[in-house]
Amino acid sequence: MKALYNILKNFPRYLWSGWGAMASIFLFIALWEFGHYIYGDLILPAPKETFFRLAVMLSSEDVWQDVQITLQRALWGFFISVFIGSSLGFLAGLFATASIMSRPIVTILMGMPPIAWIVLAMIWFGMGDSTVVFTVIVASFPIVFIGALQGTRTLENHLKEMADSFNTPLLMKLTDIYFPHIFSYIFPSWIAALGMSWKIVVMAELLASSDGIGYRLAVARGLLDTESALALVLMLVGSLLLIEYLLMEPIKREVEQWRN
Amino acid sequence: MAELMPAYLQVDKLSHRFGPVDILQDINFRLNQGKVVSVVGPSGGGKTTLLHLCAGLLDITEGKVDNTFNQSAFAFQDPRLLPWQTTLDNIAFGLKAAGVTKLKRYQQARDISKKFGLEPEDLKKFPNELSGGMRQRVSFARALVVEPDLLLLDEPFSALDIGLKQELQNILIEQVSQQELSILFITHDLMEAVRLSDEILLLAAEPGRLLHTFTIATPIEQRTEAFVYSETAKLLSHPKIIDTFELTVNLSSNRGGQ
Numbered sequence: 192m193k194a195l196y197n198i199l200k201n202f203p204r205y206l207w208s209g210w211g212a213m214a215s216i217f218l219f220i221a222l223w224e225f226g227h228y229i230y231g232d233l234i235l236p237a238p239k240e241t242f243f244r245l246a247v248m249l250s251s252e253d254v255w256q257d258v259q260i261t262l263q264r265a266l267w268g269f270f271i272s273v274f275i276g277s278s279l280g281f282l283a284g285l286f287a288t289a290s291i292m293s294r295p296i297v298t299i300l301m302g303m304p305p306i307a308w309i310v311l312a313m314i315w316f317g318m319g320d321s322t323v324v325f326t327v328i329v330a331s332f333p334i335v336f337i338g339a340l341q342g343t344r345t346l347e348n349h350l351k352e353m354a355d356s357f358n359t360p361l362l363m364k365l366t367d368i369y370f371p372h373i374f375s376y377i378f379p380s381w382i383a384a385l386g387m388s389w390k391i392v393v394m395a396e397l398l399a400s401s402d403g404i405g406y407r408l409a410v411a412r413g414l415l416d417t418e419s420a421l422a423l424v425l426m427l428v429g430s431l432l433l434i435e436y437l438l439m440e441p442i443k444r445e446v447e448q449w450r451n
Numbered sequence: 452m453a454e455l456m457p458a459y460l461q462v463d464k465l466s467h468r469f470g471p472v473d474i475l476q477d478i479n480f481r482l483n484q485g486k487v488v489s490v491v492g493p494s495g496g497g498k499t500t501l502l503h504l505c506a507g508l509l510d511i512t513e514g515k516v517d518n519t520f521n522q523s524a525f526a527f528q529d530p531r532l533l534p535w536q537t538t539l540d541n542i543a544f545g546l547k548a549a550g551v552t553k554l555k556r557y558q559q560a561r562d563i564s565k566k567f568g569l570e571p572e573d574l575k576k577f578p579n580e581l582s583g584g585m586r587q588r589v590s591f592a593r594a595l596v597v598e599p600d601l602l603l604l605d606e607p608f609s610a611l612d613i614g615l616k617q618e619l620q621n622i623l624i625e626q627v628s629q630q631e632l633s634i635l636f637i638t639h640d641l642m643e644a645v646r647l648s649d650e651i652l653l654l655a656a657e658p659g660r661l662l663h664t665f666t667i668a669t670p671i672e673q674r675t676e677a678f679v680y681s682e683t684a685k686l687l688s689h690p691k692i693i694d695t696f697e698l699t700v701n702l703s704s705n706r707g708g709q
Contacts, residue, residue, distance in 0.1 A: 354522065368533065449577040
């Protein structure tokens with residue numbers, strides 16, 4: 192509760208610190224404009240036209256429906272991988288044998304390109320929701336798993352001993368020592384997994400679905416409609432920036448202020 | 452109650468082994484209320500194991516430890532603060548473990564923090580914003596805020612500068628004389644042992660066994676620097692100390708000079 196209050200209290204100051212970031216984004220748009228002058232409409236449509244197209248898109252109900260579908264898939268995949276990854280990682284971290292055995296498997300999972308998973312998932316599940324969600328899960332699961340595993344593995348005996356010297360009850364040891372420590376590892380991995388989910392969901396939709404933003408990208412490609420494609424990319428990048436900087440970063444600053 | 456039945460820590464025939472290795476062998480001693488007993492000896496001699504056994508942090512396998520103190524507290528060589536909690540919460544940790552309400556434990560933590568030279572703004576800081584010396588102050592405050600009658604210290608001064616060392620030692624001396632605090636502490640610094648303790652236990656290494664007990668009769672608060680120096684010099688020339696620490700003795704040097 193207090194954390195939430197602090198996040199809101201520090202929010203205006205945090206936003207104010209964003210001018211530098213804004214400047215660099217505008218510089219990027221200027222470069223884009225420059226590219227447009229060189230390559231023309233087909234290769235690189237003007238930023239103004241693209242933003243205009245984006246505005247048109249956002250005013251249509253169909254697009255919002257697709258956004259909703261994509262968001263749902265991404266979040267389902269994200270939450271399932273967070274749930275499975277956190278709990279399995281925690282369990283594996285408790286036992287030395289389990290953590291040693293799971294390492295190579297996780298390395299394989301991490302090393303396997305998501306595109307390969309999409310192909311397999313299309314064969315296993317066909318076109319549609321489950322293929323997309325499955326791909327999101329397998330891509331983000333290892334990230335969360337490793338975070339939870341490392342958090343649990345690195346629990347310090349020193350602090351436990353200190354707690355024992357005060358006859359600390361088990362529940363308090365959990366809330367004051369184990370949980371904050373594991374959380375400090377697991378939380379960054381959740382953020383990384385969320386970013387991963389958002390990227391993978393579009394890729395999976397592009398190849399294996401007939402709705403969602405990814406599918407719209409595929410259609411834009413088919414029609415050689417560069418403007419729409421760019422507008423969709425803007426939408427994806429914009430939403431990621433918003434989630435990252437307006438939601439995740441303030442939370443991260445609050446819960447991890449003891450680090451710096 | 453305390454007047455009628457002074458508390459004590461009695462260690463009888465205590466032995467301990469890790470696997471096939473004997474760490475401690477047949478340790479016997481007694482710590483009475485209001486007394487300070489220090490354990491000196493070379494590193495790897497099982498001093499920490501002995502302290503952990505007395506604190507109940509390790510299970511006793513052979514022998515007996517009889518502890519009639521109500522409340523004990525432990526301070527370690529490193530401060531062992533929780534990095535994600537503020538100074539105030541860290542000091543109040545032991546009180547929280549004992550079930551003291553938030554308001555009360557914060558009040559007590561604030562009160563004791565003044566004694567340890569912590570400013571109100573330090574209380575809001577996280578441990579990584581504090582200097583090493585400050586962290587050790589916090590660690591001491593955390594141990595003493597639970598008002599222990601037995602304090603177990605594992606080389607708590609070894610990483611501190613001399614000024615802070617003296618400051619913390621003076622607080623302890625005050626507690627011993629005023630509150631009848633009892634202290635069992637480990638050190639490898641003989642001078643520190645002489646300054647603070649009523650009894651010094653000499654522990655030999657491999658396996659840890661009690662070689663000798665030195666008693667210092669002069670009350671702790673009456674010990675001057677000169678007294679501490681001369682007593683330490685006497686100890687340093689004691690054959691058992693020379694033997695245990697494998698000291699090389701320069702026979703031509705002036706005894707008691709350093």
